[in-house]
Amino acid sequence: MNKFFSTIRNIFAIEDLRTRIVNTLGFLIIFRLGSHIVLPATDPNMLGEGATEGILSLLNTILGGAFSKAAIFALGIMPYISASIVVQLLTVAVPYFTKLQKEGESGRKKINQITRVLTIAITLVQGFSYLQSGIIPAEAIMIDPFWWTVTNMIVLTSGTMFVMWLGERITDKGIGNGISMLIMIGIISVLPGALWAEALTRGGSELLFFILELVALFFVVMAVVMLTQATRRIPIQYAKQVIGGKVYGGQRQYIPLKINAAGVMPIIFAQSLMFLPGLVAGFWADQSDLASSIGRTFSSYTSWEYNLVFAILIIVFTFFYTAITVNPNQIADDLKRNGGFVPGIKPGRDTSHFIDGVLTRITLPGSIFLAIVAILPALAVQAGVNQQFAQFFGGTSLLIMVGVILDTLNQINSYLLMRHYEGMMKSGKIRGKSENVAVA
Template sequence: MLSTLRDAWKIPDLRKKMFFTLLMLLIYRLGSHVPVPGMDREVIEQIFSGGEGGVLGFLDLMSGGSMRQFSIFALNIYPYITASIIIQLLTIAIPSLEALSKEGEEGRKKIAQYTRYGTVVLALVQAIGFSIGFFNRALIDKSFGTAAVVVLTLTAGTAFLMWLGEQITEKGIGNGISLIIFIGIISRLPGALYEIYQLLTAGQVNIIEVLLFGIVAILIIAGVVAIQQGQRRIPVQYAKRVVGRKMYGGQSTHIPLKVLMAGVIPVIFSTSILAFPQTLSLFFEGGFANFVREYLTVNGKVGIWIYSILNVILIILFTYFYTAVQFNPVEYAKNLKQHGGFIPGIRPGKPTSEFLSRIVSRLTIVGALALAIIATLPVLVGSLTDLNIRFGGTALLIVVGVALETVKQIESQMLMRHYKGFLK
């Protein structure tokens, strides 16, 4: 990976893209330290001290520390992710949206526009809930003007982050939204390691527990790499055909079907959905909040098992959903037939699409289960030890997955430029 980054930096065009990406991510981290006006920092710290280790700690981790500082990026990019989930589900349910998604580039632009509108609406609702609801006592002035400034600042911060992510995707390297989440998580890594050191020196945890966590972290990294890189190659033979005086086809190739086509997207979606009732519980006191903490968070004795089971189910469902969005066996079989290709032993057309559907289904269940186990295992390990570590399996999974995808994009960019130079 380091050699790939070094080689990519030597190419002027790629160096410009990488520099642009780093600059945008630097702006994001600087903005994470810009406080929202009209909020009392001491009161916010007291609220976090009372709820640390619970949902507030989780939200703070996923926002890269912006929530605890209540910065302009406190809501982070999660309203955009939630809006994306809603729009994608509506695309399947509403025929007009489904038709729009098949209209090519123009259709995708329209759907992206709807997602932006949904992001602003969701960010506005969350901003009202946090500022006027849960963090109401942190407002320095209870007037409408002050509350409006806080709400608009938080909403604008999310809208700016959405634009920042789109700029990275368009003009930089990698997926901008994933990289924003990636940087937010790894910014907490030094603090998490220092916390482990403090717990170790204070004698609150023993070296065996630290080593156990380290082994699990290494296994997660190895597992993510193996699943992300794993693929099954389906052999394809192209029939010979004569066009004019030239003969085409006759060569053998393969279809590389990845074990995990969806990447880490199912984990991000699952985390966002499971965080929703936890976020909702922050605005209520009493029965509902206690129920959520006990039964739907990793801090409850029963909740850790319910949370883990729901996490596994949602990851499997989203893996199947996202794989179906990315790979259409019917269209693939149709394209193969049109170009004179066939899978040895399988008739072209419907039998080919059914064969590909079976293979993809088997690969997807293996990838989904592996993804779910990797995301859930550290949560269970953390509950069996005294390590108060918020940099858990989901965070490691997202970090490793995004890093792999970004490096693969850099490699594909280098390969494209290499072929261009070779053809010249």
């Protein structure tokens, strides 16, 4: 305990780090306040519970409850994430965007500008769909519906752009990745209410069941931490070079290939597609019993059909996203150019094939584990856990929380070590981070 308080004192003794933490907290408070401000000309007392049940509850959890409250930040940062995913895919498929990506700082500025414009377009479409979806009941609208829709489309778009600006300010002036931090704080804000509701449900004779739930949640979190941090280290040897009478190189380093290199993106991709079957089937629900059945099945994330398709999509997207983010050919070329090689493997094409084979072998179990984590909330609901609390047993919510917290701890740890303070861990570094990492 003394070590813990000593570390806290060291953190706030560093002026730059202290300023960044205060800035981050201030920006997060502004974000949470905006999540409780209801859209203009909307009666909050007449809002229903349409976004707190079924598949929309997943989105509502990620947005920190703003979705169901018809807040000015009801869409949050999600349109920006959608735009970023689209642009990222374009950098792989479209030569113009690939060229921009290779142009350095000027290319990144152009890509960021395109992303912002695309965010506005996506927000307008999503804002219109949200306002017309029936989540906000007609009796809650206090003015003419047409002008209410037009006005609030502008408000929702402005809210999303402001949230995007807050995320950028946190990245520049605060701690951690701003966009991820905003998502995480929205998820965490729902946790106390979900935990309290579950505790009330399990009171009295079911107290033991509640304790078992907490124990199960602890082990799930530990498993997700292992999934996030697990790496396969490929040894790299550099040839010795004599420069100016001094010998350089010769030491062994490593290329750390993450078991889950794709992170949470496969779940986000798959979850985006899982909205489509129910949406498309809804258009023919009145004319076809089959369409009506499909709509009901894919509107419930606890059905086995939904989870089977969801798991398969996650496995496919994990391989896809890993393929576009980790390039074995580029790694092999960089190693060859810098005089590095994998012991026992010829430089160049053989090294590329070797890295690709290792990546494929570790991605398969990683993708299966990720799919299991993604469907755990549905299994928790089937086991009798409250739907809101079950969201924290896996899926996007838990992966984002674990990833952002680990990233933030790494950044704080770096500040401590730079100022010659003892790190937050006994080893001076967060586990899973290698000291000798080959730069590829």
